[in-house]
Amino acid sequence: MEIVKLNVNGCVREIPVEHNWTLLRALREGLGLTGTKCGCETGDCGACMVIIDGEAVRESARRLREEAEA
Ligand code: FES
DSSP: OEEEEEEETTEEEEEEEOTTOBHHHIIIIITOOTTSOOOOSSSSSOTTEEEETTEEEEOTTOBHHHHHHO
16 A cells, blocks of 8 residues: 555545556545546546546556556
C-alpha cells in the first residue's frame, strides 16, 4: 500500500492505494466517486471515461503508476 496524490475536480487528495490499482479503482474505492463506472475493463465500452488534462480518456486499463509518470 502506498499513498498517492490525485488532483480530482481541482482538489488535491491523498489516498492509500495498492500498487496495481487502476485510476478507476482509486476513484471509486479510494475516494468514493462512484460516478465513474466499470464496464468492459478492456478499453472498449467507454463506461470508465474521465477527463485528464482536457482529454477524454478510457482509463480503466491505466495503472496509477502510469498516470504518475505521464
Ligand atoms: S470499462 Fe470499458 S472502456 Fe473502461
